[in-house]
Amino acid sequence: MDAHRDEGAPDALLLHDVRLVGAPDPRRARDVLLRGGWVVAVADRGTLPAPAGRVLDAGGSALLPGLRDEHVHLSDWAADAHRPDVSGAASPQEAAALLAVADAARGRRDDVLVGRGFRDGLWQEAPRAAHLDAALPGRPVVVASQDLHSAWCSTEAARRFGVTEPTGLLTEGAAMALLGDAGRLPEGLGDVWTLEAAQAAAARGVTAVVDLQRADPWDWARRADVVRPDDAPGGAGGGGPALRVAVGVWREHLDAVLAAGLRTGDPLPRATDPVAADRVRVGPLKVFVDGSLGTRTAFCRSAYAGGEEHGLLLTPPHELEHLLRRATSAGLTTAVHAIGDAGVRAALDGYEAAGCRGRVEHAQQVLPEDVPRFAALGVTASVQPRHAVDDRDLADRHWAGATAHAFPYADLLAAGADVVLGSDAPVAALDPWDALACAVHRSVDGREPWHPEQHLTLRQALTASCGGRSHVRVGDVADLVLLAEDPAGTLERGGPGALRSPEVLGTLVGGRWTHRAAGLGA
Known part of the structure; x- marks a missing residue:
C-alpha cells in the first residue's frame, strides 16, 4: 500500500x-x-x-x-450486508429458524439462500443438513460460519453444488469453495457492493486496506474503472475505490501474477483510470498454515478440549519454505495465516528457513519463546483486536490452560515486533475505531477485560492503525x-x-x- x-x-x-x-x-x-x-x-x-x-x-x-485495515475480505464484507445474520443463534435449530424467517421475508424462492455468521464452537449440538431441511424443506441453503472456515448446507444445496459430505458441514478449502459457488452474484452487482463498502470505510477514516479476498486479482482492475460522478467524494470523473487497496494473491493465482511480471506495489494492468491505478496495487501472497479457532482447525500444541485433535497443518514446512522463497525472489511480499501456537511456530520457522521477511496474519496464540522471534526475523504481526473479545469464551473452552499466551499484543510490542491492526471483515466489522477500542480495553459490551495485561495504550493502538505513523x-x-x-x-x-x-x-x-x-x- x-x-x-x-x-x-x-x-x-x-x-x-x-x-x-x-x-x-x-x-x-x-x-x-x-x-x-x-x-x-x-x-x-x-x-x-x-x-x-x-x-x-x-x-x-x-x-x-489515515487509518489502515491490514486484513479484510472486502467483497465478502460487502455481500454480508445483504445476507441474513445468524451469529446470535445459540443452537442449529435457532439458526435454521432465523433463516426461515429471513427467507419468508425475501419472497424469492428461485435462488440459493446464503446466510452468515453461525458460531457453533459453543453449541451443544453440531449443525447438520437435517436442521436446515426441517426449517426450510426443499430449499438450497448455504450458511457461512463467522470465521469463514466452515460452511453448512441443506440437502438440496448439497445436491446442487455436488457436496458429498453427508452431514452437510464442510471445513477449510471445501467450505471456501462451496461459499464461493453459492455466493456468486450477477455480473456487476458485486463490484457495486464492494465499491459502496469501500466508500463506507472511507467515512470511518479508512484510507487503505489489504484485501485478502479469495478472488482473481484482476477483479480489482475491472472495479478500478468504475467511474464515480463528479460530485461524489473523490470523484471529478475518477474511478475505482475511495481508498487504497493492496490486492492479495492466493496460491491458485500465483503463477498468473508471476507470469505477468507483477511485484507487490505494482498497479494492476488493465486499469486505465489514473487515480484508480494509483490506488489499486498488487499486495502480498496469501498462504494458509492452519485453520481457525472457531472451526477448531487452528494448529495447536495442545489438544482441543474434549478430544485428541490438535487442528490442521494445511501447508507442510517444505512447501511453505518453497512458496516464501518463490514469492520473495519474484518481488512479492507474503502474508501467512497462522492462528494456533503450533501454526504460528510453523510460520516463523518457514520465514527463518526461507531467509525472508513477511507477515503472520492473526497470530492469535503465540508461545512465549516465539514472541521475540517476530522482531528477530523481521516478521510483522497482523492482528485483529476484535477477535480477542469475540473469541474469549471459545478460547477459555477450547484453549483451556493456554490462554495466557493468546492474543499477546502487549508482549509482541514489548519484544520489538511490528504490530499492525485490522478487522478480518466480515469476521468483524470493517471499523478501525472498534479495533482500536478492543485493543485498548480488551472488552466489549461491558464485560470485564479479558487478559488486560495484553492491552495496548491508545498511542500504541493508533500507531498500529496508521501504518506505523505516530x-x-x-x-x-x-x-x-x-x-x-x-x-x-x-x-x-x-x-x-x-x-x-x-x-x-x-x-x-x-x-x-x-x-x-x-x-x-x-
Whole structure:
C-alpha cells in the first residue's frame, strides 16, 4: 500500500487550524500544506501562505494519519450486508429458524439462500443438513460460519453444488469453495457492493486496506474503472475505490501474477483510470498454515478440549519454505495465516528457513519463546483486536490452560515486533475505531477485560492503525483523517464506548477528499 506520486492530484490544499494527534504538542494550532498528494509543510497557524481558493478552515479539529485495515475480505464484507445474520443463534435449530424467517421475508424462492455468521464452537449440538431441511424443506441453503472456515448446507444445496459430505458441514478449502459457488452474484452487482463498502470505510477514516479476498486479482482492475460522478467524494470523473487497496494473491493465482511480471506495489494492468491505478496495487501472497479457532482447525500444541485433535497443518514446512522463497525472489511480499501456537511456530520457522521477511496474519496464540522471534526475523504481526473479545469464551473452552499466551499484543510490542491492526471483515466489522477500542480495553459490551495485561495504550493502538505513523509529518503521503476531537480527549471525556464512535469530519487519500461531512468546506 505504499503511495506513489499522483501527477493528477490537486495542486495544493492548506488545512488551516488543526491539532496534530500524537505529536509532542498535540494542542498547538498548526497549518498543514498538501501538494501533489503529499504533506509538504507543517507550521504554526497563520504562518504558511494560502494557495488560491484551496484553504480549509478546520476550526481546531484533530488531524491524524489515515487509518489502515491490514486484513479484510472486502467483497465478502460487502455481500454480508445483504445476507441474513445468524451469529446470535445459540443452537442449529435457532439458526435454521432465523433463516426461515429471513427467507419468508425475501419472497424469492428461485435462488440459493446464503446466510452468515453461525458460531457453533459453543453449541451443544453440531449443525447438520437435517436442521436446515426441517426449517426450510426443499430449499438450497448455504450458511457461512463467522470465521469463514466452515460452511453448512441443506440437502438440496448439497445436491446442487455436488457436496458429498453427508452431514452437510464442510471445513477449510471445501467450505471456501462451496461459499464461493453459492455466493456468486450477477455480473456487476458485486463490484457495486464492494465499491459502496469501500466508500463506507472511507467515512470511518479508512484510507487503505489489504484485501485478502479469495478472488482473481484482476477483479480489482475491472472495479478500478468504475467511474464515480463528479460530485461524489473523490470523484471529478475518477474511478475505482475511495481508498487504497493492496490486492492479495492466493496460491491458485500465483503463477498468473508471476507470469505477468507483477511485484507487490505494482498497479494492476488493465486499469486505465489514473487515480484508480494509483490506488489499486498488487499486495502480498496469501498462504494458509492452519485453520481457525472457531472451526477448531487452528494448529495447536495442545489438544482441543474434549478430544485428541490438535487442528490442521494445511501447508507442510517444505512447501511453505518453497512458496516464501518463490514469492520473495519474484518481488512479492507474503502474508501467512497462522492462528494456533503450533501454526504460528510453523510460520516463523518457514520465514527463518526461507531467509525472508513477511507477515503472520492473526497470530492469535503465540508461545512465549516465539514472541521475540517476530522482531528477530523481521516478521510483522497482523492482528485483529476484535477477535480477542469475540473469541474469549471459545478460547477459555477450547484453549483451556493456554490462554495466557493468546492474543499477546502487549508482549509482541514489548519484544520489538511490528504490530499492525485490522478487522478480518466480515469476521468483524470493517471499523478501525472498534479495533482500536478492543485493543485498548480488551472488552466489549461491558464485560470485564479479558487478559488486560495484553492491552495496548491508545498511542500504541493508533500507531498500529496508521501504518506505523505516530503523527502527521512533512514528507508523508497525504492520506489523512480529520476528527472533531483528539481521540485521547474522546476517551477521557466519554470512556471506552466513546472511542468507538468519533466524529469523522473528513478523509483524504493522496490529497483528494474521499469523505466530507456535511458543512466541511474545500
